[in-house]
Amino acid sequence: MAGFSDSLLRLRASFSAGKTRPLEFRCSQLNALLCLLRENEEGLLDALYADLRKSRFEALVTELRFVKNEAWTALNNLERWSRPEGVERSFVTKLDHCFIRREPLGVVLIIGTWSHPVRFLLTPLVGAMAAGNAAVLKPSEVSGRTSETLASLIPRYLDKECFAVFTGGPSETRRLLQYKFDYIFYTGGSPVGKLVMKAAAEHLTPVTLELGGKNPCYVSPDADPESTARRLVWGRFLNAGQSCxxxxLVLCTPEVRDRLLPALKRSLREFYGPRPRDSPDYGRIVDRHRFRRLRDLLGSGRVVLGGEWDEEERYIAPTVLVDVKESDPVMKEEIFGPILPILSISSMGEAIEVISRGQKPLAVYVFSSCAKVIREVLDHTSSGGFCSNDNLMQSSLNTLPFGGVGSSGFGTYHGRFSFETFSHRRACLLRSPGLESLNVARYPPYNQQKLNWILWVTDVRRRDCSCSVL
Structure with a gap:
């Protein structure tokens, strides 16, 4: 971390000089990022395989392609996003030019995570770049090979006067957080998220926290077991379950569970073969510390599918648990691994009660062919996002905001939401120096006539609408 102070001063000087503000510069850096991804695709794929044994398909679709699409979206829309936004004017501002101007925040810090080490570091960077900020990037040391690869590539492609990368572990991150930034964007777990927020508070720095939580999935009796199983297996065991x-957690009645289990078994065999450890499409746990935590969670409930493990290879088979209780360890924390517990409930109402008792998750899922069931779960739960009859797919559409609520985080990004996150919406009113006679009523000495006039011209009148006043 030696030399960080000098780097931060250099970035702040570049930002203060206005280097990052022109749209031409922003576009050039976004294009440079796309060039980095294009010219170093194989190296990044090798790094992701080394860290997580992530298959080429998964790495391209959920990491590189995701960042590329974000960058192209920003390039396609940046001029429009950056235009001043006119606002409705009141009677007393009819002659003024009133608008919202989006301005960069300054020097921002982006702390990535290891589960998707390219996507969760570079996607926020796209938003920071598009909004005209300078940025410091801190990739996760847990995915060490990918971290080293990005740290070596980014200075070669992006402007070193405006963008910097720092590697290291928790101690380096703590030292980094001692400095003042204009915004901090953190993706990871809640314990570190609390430390980030505490450090930010020392400088009154605004933050976005992208955390996680136990994303519940209610499977209704009318859900098709085959399609439900295929989508659940894909969503749970992608990246060996290491996805926020x-x-x-699956919530369903015992009858639904008994129909779902054979379908889950068929889907697992179809996707990963009779021996998932030999499948080129099935990943590994990122390190031994996290492997051992997951291995201990296998003691909850009863294993009905999978359960095999190999510490040397950091392999845990795709596993399904039944007979779990809310008090079991697997129910007390986010799993973040290839384990899917099924909790038996008696009805949709009980499922909603279970979901509501827990912390607000990053997503709630429901599988049902009945629109009323889907609406009931949507209306009576709270989460960062929601998806029916599938999972994960809500994050693939960058016209939807991605982010948590409550303990799963706050703040959103993706597409224009990233641009907005890293922008200050500056309220602007441009008024003529003339027409002073119109201002007399607001100046002392005050009288009833002036008061009546001010109240009349500033009154917001209610329009006809369907809302009733309580």
Whole structure:
């Protein structure tokens, strides 16, 4: 971390000089990022395989392609996003020019996570770039190979006067957080998220926290077991379950469970073969510390599918648990691994009660062919996002905001939401120096006539609408 002070001063000087503000510069850096991804695709794929044994398909679709699409979206819309936004004017401002101007925040810090080490570091960077900020990037040391690869590539492609990368572990992150930034964007777990927020408070720095939680999935009796199983298996065991959006818990009646289990078994065999450890499409746990935590969670409930493990290889088979209780360890924390517990409930109402008793998750899922069931779960639960008859897919559409609520985080990004996150919406009113006679009523000495006039011209009148006043 030696030399960080000098780097931060250099970035702040570049921002203060206005280097990052022109749209031409922003576009050039976004294009440079796209060039980095294009020219170093194989190196990044190798790094992701080394860290997580992530398949080429998964790495391209959920990491590189995701960032590319974000960058192209920003390039396609940046001029429009950056235009001043006119606002409705009151009677007393009819002659003024009133608008919202979006301005960059300054020097921002982006702290990535290891589960999707390219996507969760570079996607926020796209928003920071598009909004005209300078940025410091801190990739996760847990995915060390990908971290080192990005740290070596980014200075070669992006302007070193405006963008910097720092590697290291928790101690380096703590030292980094001692400095003042104009915004901090953190993706990771809640314990570190609390430390980030505490450090930010020392400088009154605004933050976005992208955390996680136990994403519940209610499977209704009318759901098709085959399609439900295929989508659940894909969403839970993608990246060996190391995804903040994966379904973390299935809620269903015992009858639904008994229909679902054979379908889950068929889907697992279809996707990963009779021996998932030999499948080129099934990943590994990122390190031994996290492997051991997951292995201990296998003691909850009863294993009905999978359960095999190999510490040397950091392999845990795709596993389904039944007979779990809310008091079991697997129900007390986000799993973040290839384990899918099924909790038996008696009805949709009980499922909603279970969901509501827990912390607000990053996503709620429901599988049903009945629109009323879907609406009931949507209306009576709270989460960062919601998806029916699938999972994860809500995050693939960058016209939807991605983010948590409550303990699963706050703040959103993706597409224009990233641009807005890293922008200050500056309220602007441009008024003529003339027409002073119109201002006399607001100046002392005050009298009833002036008061009546001010109240009349500033009154907001209610329009006809369907809302009733209580």
């Amino acid at each position: 959006l994966g379904p973390d």
